């Protein structure tokens with residue numbers, strides 16, 4: 001059928017494009033389910049590896065399946081020397097998201113199953129990307145700091161190993177836990193811009209890594225994943241003063257926000273296309289941030305957080321999104337600000353690749369219509 005509607009929904013706002021069985025975002029109940037499970041419950045009771053398995057396979061792994069999956073993931077953690085060589089050829093002035101995008105592209109061009117689009121091949125490529133992306137992100141941060149590559153450790157879980165490769169030292173359990181929670185919360189969110197991008201590329205019967213590479217490009221923008229990095233820039237612009245009291249920091253943040261809104265600025269980390277009464281993931285991520293603030297004894301960051309949130313609420317009643325608590329959490333853990341969105345990539349690889357496989361299994365070329373509003377027909 002080729003019927004057309006004439007109504008234009010800019011940004012596809014409110015348009016339902018297709019079915020998905022991967023996650024359900026419900027803004028009315030402020031809930032998010034991955035394959036039927038509330039994300040808060042998964043964050044409390046599961047590891048990120050289990051959640052990745054769930055997103056791809058539809059059910060949580062049995063203990064035996066988890067052992068086999070974990071073995072596969074741990075075996076794929078090392079940075080491919082050919083990928084490292086390409087990363088090393090990129091200037092340290094390049095944005096880390098460009099490094100991520102390039103690395104994903106190189107991994108695709110080198111993958112033995114690159115042009116095989118069977119579900120088995122796609123699953124193998126998904127696990128390979130999932131396993132290897134932390135090495136890319138961790139190494140990129142290190143080379144920018146003039147540090148050497150840290151080899152992965154097979155005795156550590158995904159998040160503990162990610163932190164190990166990033167900092168060359170073992171993180172304490174509270175930090176590993178908070179990082180793992182962030183990875184679970186970032187993993188999947190239905191037809192967001194980057195996932196939709198991956199589905200559009202897949203719909204043309206293009207290859208798996210082309211879809212992932214395009215999705216990384218879409219995630220980079222500050223209206224989407226780039227917001228977690230932008231949140232930290234806001235904190236930095238206000239000024240982070242480690243000795244300041246919570247109350248003083250809150251007061252400064254409040255007046256910064258009032259000023260920004262008076263100038264009609266968009267403040268990243270607030271607002272959402274789907275959630276209009278608050279992002280379902282924020283309370284869980286905020287709890288993780290609170291734990292990190294207590295762990296590192298940095299109450300002034302809570303002051304900045306509260307001040308901005310309060311002023312935004314009073315002026316426009318716009319709520320924070322997931323990027324708002326995630327940004328300062330990664331800052332406290334010691335990540336450089338420009339690495340925040342690449343960390344999001346490492347998590348969202350799971351959701352993107354689940355959607356690529358779902359799109360491929362029930363494909364229809366994604367090709368909307370446009371209404372022409374240029375000059376009337378004319379002749380030369």
Ligand SMILES: CC(=O)SCCNC(=O)CCNC(=O)[C@H](O)C(C)(C)COP(=O)(O)OP(=O)(O)OC[C@H]1O[C@@H](n2cnc3c(N)ncnc32)[C@H](O)[C@@H]1OP(=O)(O)O
Nearest residue numbers: 222223224225227265266267268269270271272273321323
């Ligand atoms: C993981 C994620 O990707 S979550 C999203 C991360 N992105 C951000 O944090 C970027 C900042 N937020 C935004 O730009 C928006 O809220 C979006 C793009 C996320 C959602 O946008 P939309 O649903 O299209 O809403 P839209 O941008 O039209 O905003 C509606 C109104 O709220 C205002 N508004 C929305 N978000 C913000 C914000 N962060 N700061 C200031 N004002 C805002 C808009 O200016 C607009 O006001 P107006 O009606 O007076 O013109």
Ligand SMILES: O=C([O-])CC(=O)C(=O)O
Nearest residue numbers: 188189191192193273274
């Ligand atoms: O759903 C969206 O539009 C953006 C978002 O929160 C995400 O991708 O996690």
